[in-house]
Amino acid sequence: MARALSRHAEVLHRFGDPDLAVAAADLALRTFMNRRDEINRTANAKRIHVPAFVRAGLIAADIHERFGRHSIAASAKRLAMEAAPASPGVEFERPVPLLADMTVALALDRVPPPAGTGPAPAVLGEIKSSVTAPATDCSLIASSQRCMDEDAMVIAEIFAKCAEVTLEDDPAAGLRLGLESHVVYARQSERQTPEMRYNMGEHGPTWARTLVLCSQTCERHQLRDLALDLASWMGGVVNALVPFAFIDDEVRSVMRTCLTWHVELLTEAGESQGAAEAAQVLQTIEGLG
Numbered sequence: 001m002a003r004a005l006s007r008h009a010e011v012l013h014r015f016g017d018p019d020l021a022v023a024a025a026d027l028a029l030r031t032f033m034n035r036r037d038e039i040n041r042t043a044n045a046k047r048i049h050v051p052a053f054v055r056a057g058l059i060a061a062d063i064h065e066r067f068g069r070h071s072i073a074a075s076a077k078r079l080a081m082e083a084a085p086a087s088p089g090v091e092f093e094r095p096v097p098l099l100a101d102m103t104v105a106l107a108l109d110r111v112p113p114p115a116g117t118g119p120a121p122a123v124l125g126e127i128k129s130s131v132t133a134p135a136t137d138c139s140l141i142a143s144s145q146r147c148m149d150e151d152a153m154v155i156a157e158i159f160a161k162c163a164e165v166t167l168e169d170d171p172a173a174g175l176r177l178g179l180e181s182h183v184v185y186a187r188q189s190e191r192q193t194p195e196m197r198y199n200m201g202e203h204g205p206t207w208a209r210t211l212v213l214c215s216q217t218c219e220r221h222q223l224r225d226l227a228l229d230l231a232s233w234m235g236g237v238v239n240a241l242v243p244f245a246f247i248d249d250e251v252r253s254v255m256r257t258c259l260t261w262h263v264e265l266l267t268e269a270g271e272s273q274g275a276a277e278a279a280q281v282l283q284t285i286e287g288l289g
Contacts, residue, residue: 002031006052006059008141013059014093015226017176018067019103019135020142025060027138029053029079050087054080059092063135066101072136098172098221104146104180105132107173111162127158143183153195153203156184160210171217178214182207182233201244205254208237212258219265231265234258235278245285255285 005028012021032039032053039049057080064073084090094100108128114120131146133139140146147155159181167174185207189196196203211234218227238258244251259282266275 002028002035002056003049003052005031005141006056009056009059010092013063013095015096015099015179017104017143017180018063018095018101019105019132020140022060022063022067022135023138024141025056025063026076026136027141028056029060029076030138032056033079046087050083051090054083054087054090055092056080057083058090067135069136096223096226098223099176102172102176103132103135104176107166107176108132108162110170110173111166111177112169114165123158124162127155131155143180144187146180146184149188149191149193152184152188152193156181156188157203157206159184160206163210164213167213167217171221175214175217178210178217181210182214182230185210186233200240201248201251204237204241204244205251208234208241208254208258211237212261215265216261219268224269227265228269231262235262238262238281245288252285252288256282259285 005024009021009024009028012018012024032049039045039053057076061073061077061080064070064076105128108124111124159177163174163178163181165174166177185196185203211230215227215230215234218224218230235258238255241251241255245255259278262278263275263282266272266278
């Protein structure tokens with residue numbers, strides 16, 4: 001469990017909400033410390049667990065320090081340094097600069113006042129209190145814990161709308177909200193919930209639109225790997241929308257936007273075969289009117 005939490009914190013530290021990343025790292029440290037006798041019992045146990053312990057400590061120290069929690073950062077770093085001689089050379093990837101200090105809580109605070117499409121401030125306040133928690137509480141360590149399944153599609157759509165109205169003027173905040181929206185949609189899709197199985201025509205266009213906007217933002221900020229990954233997800237959503245394209249003008253419009261971007265991005269990345277396949281689908285959609 002502790003090693004899984006450490007690995008989870010490492011992934012989140014790169015692209016995810018820093019509040020979730022540091023909560024996972026802190027919880028990993030606590031779990032390791034509670035089982036330190038077991039971990040230190042044999043050389044093999046140390047070999048397996050100590051690198052993850054050190055990595056969790058370094059990640060916790062990095063995030064706490066950047067967010068001004070200096071005493072907690074110092075404690076986490078001390079724990080990591082004390083264990084480091086048993087596992088030298090432990091490293092972790094630095095966070096993406098654009099997203100490094102952008103939490104969901106901060107991103108929600110940066111959503112501009114509504115101009116016809118964005119949620120009202122009162123709604124955002126309620127959403128923020130329900131989907132975020134202080135990092136030091138360690139009560140939220142994954143995006144999936146932000147809401148119950150029955151509320152997931154509503155939360156995903158609110159995140160998506162917030163991202164759409166925020167991305168142009170505040171790409172860091174907009175991208176954070178867009179990524180959170182994507183995670184919620186993706187989890188519901190993976191679990192094959194009734195809303196995603198039977199109402200894809202309703203939810204799919206918003207998901208796809210969020211993905212294309214986020215992918216474009218990543219490309220503008222030299223984050224091509226992330227841009228391509230989001231575009232790949234976008235391609236999957238577009239494929240799922242094909243049956244609805246025959247009867248829904250909005251769906252066709254969203255698909256055109258997504259496929260046009262996918263062709264452009266894959267061409268720029270030198271992936272000619274993928275670009276050709278996306279262009280062929282785009283031609284089919286164009287033929288529908």
